[in-house]
Amino acid sequence: MKYSIFSLARAAFSGHKTWQRTWRDASPKDRYDVVIIGGGGHGLATAWFLASEYGIRNVAVLEKGWIGSGNAGRNTTIIRSNYGLPGNTGFYELSMKLWERMEQDLNYNTMVSQRGVINLYHSDAQRDAYARRGNTLRINGIDAELLDLAAVKKMMPFLNFDNARFPVQGGLLQRRGGTARHDAVVWGYAHAASALGVDIIQNCEVTGFSRDANGKVTGVETSRGTIGAGKVGMAVAGSSSRVAAMAGLRLPIESHVLQAFVSEAIKPLIPNVMTFGAGHFYVSQSDKGGLVFGGDIDGYNSYAQRGNMPVMEDVCEGGMALMPMIGRVRLLRQWGGIMDMSMDGSPIIDKTPVDGLYLNAGWCYGGFKATPGSGLVFAHLLARDEPHKEAARFRLDRFRRGAMIDEKGVGAQPNLH
Amino acid sequence: MRIVCPFCGERELGEFTYRGDAKPLRPAAGGSEDDVFDYVYLRDNVAGAMSEHWYHGGGCRAWLKITRNTLTHEISSVEPAAGVGARQTAK
Numbered sequence: 197m198k199y200s201i202f203s204l205a206r207a208a209f210s211g212h213k214t215w216q217r218t219w220r221d222a223s224p225k226d227r228y229d230v231v232i233i234g235g236g237g238h239g240l241a242t243a244w245f246l247a248s249e250y251g252i253r254n255v256a257v258l259e260k261g262w263i264g265s266g267n268a269g270r271n272t273t274i275i276r277s278n279y280g281l282p283g284n285t286g287f288y289e290l291s292m293k294l295w296e297r298m299e300q301d302l303n304y305n306t307m308v309s310q311r312g313v314i315n316l317y318h319s320d321a322q323r324d325a326y327a328r329r330g331n332t333l334r335i336n337g338i339d340a341e342l343l344d345l346a347a348v349k350k351m352m353p354f355l356n357f358d359n360a361r362f363p364v365q366g367g368l369l370q371r372r373g374g375t376a377r378h379d380a381v382v383w384g385y386a387h388a389a390s391a392l393g394v395d396i397i398q399n400c401e402v403t404g405f406s407r408d409a410n411g412k413v414t415g416v417e418t419s420r421g422t423i424g425a426g427k428v429g430m431a432v433a434g435s436s437s438r439v440a441a442m443a444g445l446r447l448p449i450e451s452h453v454l455q456a457f458v459s460e461a462i463k464p465l466i467p468n469v470m471t472f473g474a475g476h477f478y479v480s481q482s483d484k485g486g487l488v489f490g491g492d493i494d495g496y497n498s499y500a501q502r503g504n505m506p507v508m509e510d511v512c513e514g515g516m517a518l519m520p521m522i523g524r525v526r527l528l529r530q531w532g533g534i535m536d537m538s539m540d541g542s543p544i545i546d547k548t549p550v551d552g553l554y555l556n557a558g559w560c561y562g563g564f565k566a567t568p569g570s571g572l573v574f575a576h577l578l579a580r581d582e583p584h585k586e587a588a589r590f591r592l593d594r595f596r597r598g599a600m601i602d603e604k605g606v607g608a609q610p611n612l613h
Numbered sequence: 614m615r616i617v618c619p620f621c622g623e624r625e626l627g628e629f630t631y632r633g634d635a636k637p638l639r640p641a642a643g644g645s646e647d648d649v650f651d652y653v654y655l656r657d658n659v660a661g662a663m664s665e666h667w668y669h670g671g672g673c674r675a676w677l678k679i680t681r682n683t684l685t686h687e688i689s690s691v692e693p694a695a696g697v698g699a700r701q702t703a704k
Contacts, residue, residue: 437658448654450633451683496631497683499660504614504686506627539654595654608653611631 197387199303218304219386222395227424228256230578231416232431233402233439235259236268237378238556238563239431240385240396241571242578244302247392249572250579255394256425258418260401264382267434270501270533271564272456272478272490274469276313276373277338280329283589283601284542288562289338290586291569292372298568304384306376311480312468313373316348316518318362322473326368333370341369354465356520362474364518375469375480381567405443405553413443413552429554429578431570434534435499436557443550448539448595449558450610453532454493455503457511459525461485470518477514486528489515493535493561495611503532535560541613542601545574546583546592554578555592560613614686619693620673628671635664635678635694660684666694 197203197216207214230246232239235257246252259265277292279285294301295308317323323342330340344366349357357364386396397420404417405428415424432439437447466481479489491511494503508530516523538544538558543566548555556574559566573584583591589601595608606612614626634656640648660683667677676694681687693699 437656438660446655446657448656450656450658451660496681497633497658497663497665498686499684500686502686504626506625509627596650609633611633 199305218383219390219396222256222397224256224258224397224400224418224420224423225395227415228395229254229426230429231255231423231425231427232257232429233416234266234431234433235263235396235398236266236431236433237264237381237385237567238433238559238570238574239429240382240389241567242429242431242556242574243394243396244385244389244392245571245575246579247389247394250575252579253393255389256423257389257394257396258400258402258416258423259396259398260419262398263386263396264379266432267533267535267563268378268382268567270456270531271378272480272488273375273378273564274313274373274478274480275308275376275565276370276469277565278313278315278329278333278340278368278370278373279603280332281601281603284603285332285336285338287569287573287586287590288565289336290572291566292338294568294572295376296372298376298381298384302384302388304380304387306380306384307483308376309374310372311374312369312371313470314343314348314351314367314369314468315471316364316367316473318365318474320365323365330368339370339372341371343367343369351467352470354521355518359517362472362517367470373469378564385571402439402442411551413550425552427552427554427578429556429574431556431574433536433557433559433563436536436555440548440555440557443548443553445548445550447544447555447557448608449544450497450537451499452493452495452535452537452611453498453500453503454490454535454561455507455511455530455532456488456490457508457527458482458529459487459489459522460528462487462525472514472518475510475514475517477511477518479515487522487525493537493611494532498532499534501532501534535563537610537613539595539608539610540600540602541604541606543570543590544592545570545577545587545590547577547581548592614688616667616677616679616688617691618669618672618675618677619691620675621669624669624672628669630668630670632666632668632676634659635666662689
């Protein structure tokens with residue numbers, strides 16, 4: 197099905213009763229050229245890029261629940277490309293450029309909204325650090341603007357500018373950043389991949405790997421039977437260690453819980469995505485009016501998809517420091533997602549030591565914004581058996597080589613990234 | 614999550630700081646590069662009961678060894694970590 201103004205008009209005349217399912221819910225075949233484990237944004241994007249860019253259409257995406265039921269449905273929908281270190285800078289900009297053409301590429305409304313992302317600074321030292329980051333972005337051809345206090349006051353007059361402890365002094369703005377509709381991203385990739393022949397198989401949990409005498413992966417054991425595969429790609433961030441363990445691998449990853457929050461709907465207030473620089477708090481306002489916000493991970497290993505009160509309090513304090521008036525707004529929903537926290541805070545996209553098994557993991561907080569870029573570079577790796585040039589530093593062996601990509605500079609302590 | 618500190622009694626989570634899995638042990642000074650790499654970077658990332666180190670910075674400032682289920686957050690045991698605290702409770 198092709199979506200357009202005409203298909204919308206036609207459906208309107210028939211009371212919107214003629215819409216078809218946008219993607220095909222497939223049953224597993226015996227064998228595929230490539231099997232992707234994980235029907236989230238990254239897995240589905242990988243399948244779509246395999247089919248559309250690399251001509252590999254005999255592809256299955258296996259999802260243990262329903263597509264988008266993991267972290268693709270548990271994030272704060274922010275997209276941006278303001279990373280400062282070589283490796284990350286180019287990769288996230290590649291992803292940003294793919295966001296900008298996603299709706300045309302997929303023929304699906306993913307509600308990409310480039311409303312701008314502003315990181316507020318609260319001290320002279322932080323201004324200097326942001327100026328440096330902004331310069332790093334600009335020399336790489338990425339947009340960044342350093343705003344002073346007057347410009348921030350004009351853009352967001354509702355902030356508390358009288359905070360004596362953490363005064364707002366200005367901000368670093370990326371106008372091309374913003375938000376996208378997370379579920380629509382999943383459905384859009386499913387729609388476009390399915391149309392090219394990719395099988396999307398739900399309620400299909402991988403329980404093991406089939407290996408030949410040399411140890412090469414030849415397929416996956418699943419709750420819906422054995423499925424043969426030329427290559428197997430893992431895109432199961434949050435559960436990467438558990439799936440890799442089925443192939444006898446230990447990863448430089450810990451699973452941690454990150455909470456996110458939505459308030460009741462209020463009138464339009466926040467025009468962009470903004471972050472509080474003196475704590476960890478980021479917020480945008482959804483089209484329905486709810487404030488969508490989050491902060492730090494809870495800090496302890498967890499697979500529970502729920503967090504605890506101290507971090508909730510800390511996040512809300514960050515919000516109150518910027519906007520005391522939201523203290524009267526009620527919290528509507530709160531949830532937790534399981535993050536693959538890697539040892540340097542950056543992702544891993546690489547072959548594994550197991551022949552035929554490929555890894556896309558370690559996304560920490562950054563997975564949603566990376567969705568299209570991750571799909572492209574992982575598809576490249578699967579199709580060509582060599583890393584995409586923008587993912588050449590995301591190697592699994594970089595920890596042993598001392599080639600970390602540690603934006604925060606905190607070392608091998610995953611709960612601090 | 615609330616933690617029953619063996620010295621302070623039941624306290625809220627905000628008083629504690631997490632260190633991580635208690636299983637990896639620092640290799641001896643002459644340990645091989647493989648051993649050090651394993652200790653610093655690789656994790657079992659247990660899904661289930663895990664033994665881990667927590668620090669009671671908002672209370673008695675003791676290091677604790679806690680067994681906690683990472684799937685449910687249920688805590689099944691709390692004891693002083695090896696060192697001064699353990700020696701005190703052994704008296």
